[in-house]
Amino acid sequence: TQLLEQSPQFLSIQEGENLTVYCNSSSVFSSLQWYRQEPGEGPVLLVTVVTGGEVKKLKRLTFQFGDARKDSSLHITAAQPGDTGLYLCAGIQGGSEKLVFGKGTKLTVNP
Amino acid sequence: EAGVVQSPRYKIIEKKQPVAFWCNPISGHNTLYWYLQNLGQGPELLIRYENEEAVDDSQLPKDRFSAERLKGVDSTLKIQPAELGDSAVYLCASSLAQAGTARAGELFFGEGSRLTVL
Numbered sequence: 001t002q003l004l005e006q007s008p009q010f011l012s013i014q015e016g017e018n019l020t021v022y023c024n025s026s027s028v029f030s031s032l033q034w035y036r037q038e039p040g041e042g043p044v045l046l047v048t049v050v051t052g053g054e055v056k057k058l059k060r061l062t063f064q065f066g067d068a069r070k071d072s073s074l075h076i077t078a079a080q081p082g083d084t085g086l087y088l089c090a091g092i093q094g095g096s097e098k099l100v101f102g103k104g105t106k107l108t109v110n111p
Numbered sequence: 112e113a114g115v116v117q118s119p120r121y122k123i124i125e126k127k128q129p130v131a132f133w134c135n136p137i138s139g140h141n142t143l144y145w146y147l148q149n150l151g152q153g154p155e156l157l158i159r160y161e162n163e164e165a166v167d168d169s170q171l172p173k174d175r176f177s178a179e180r181l182k183g184v185d186s187t188l189k190i191q192p193a194e195l196g197d198s199a200v201y202l203c204a205s206s207l208a209q210a211g212t213a214r215a216g217e218l219f220f221g222e223g224s225r226l227t228v229l
Contacts, residue, residue: 088153098167
C-alpha cells in the first residue's frame, strides 16, 4: 500500500491551460514537500508546507496543505512547456523521521 | 556552491558483476540518503546517514547491497553481485536539516547514477 497516493498518474495538456494534481494519504504528516524532476535529473525541491490549511504560492504554482495535514494539492496556472516534468510529493509522518515519496504525476505541457 | 555530485552517471554491467556508486554531498550537510528510483516511480529509500552513522537501513537488501560513509562526508553504495532487477537510477541526496524538524524533508539530490544490468 502506497502511503502517499498521487493523482493523476499522467497528465497531458496544452500550453496556457490550468491544472491541479493531488497528493493524498490516510496518515497525518508533520510536513510535506513537493519536488519536480526532469528526465535524467534528480528531483528539485519546490516547496515545504507545514501548517494545516497552509497555502503557498511560487509564481504560477499554488500549493495547499489540507486542514487535517493528510493531503495536498498543486495548482499550476497558465501552464508552460517548461513546467513539463514529474511532480513528486513527499512527507514525513507525524512521529516518524522517515521521508516517503509518492509515485509522482508525470505532466506534459504541449506548445 | 557545488551541489550533490554523483558518479558514474551511467553504468552497464552483466549480472553477477559488482558495481559501486559514489556520492559527494553538499558541504556541511550531515544527513545523506541513498534512494533507488525505478522508471516512472518515486524514489525509495535505501539508507540514511546522520554523519557517519547509518540511522535507517531497514530497506537496504543487505545480502547484496552495502554502503559506507567514512569520515561522515563522501559515501559509497555497492552492489555485489548485481541482478537484473537492480537496473534503476540510484539517487544520492543530502540535507542540512536535522531529523524531526519541519525542514527535514528538504533534500538536495544529485543527478543520479543509472544502472543497467544485462
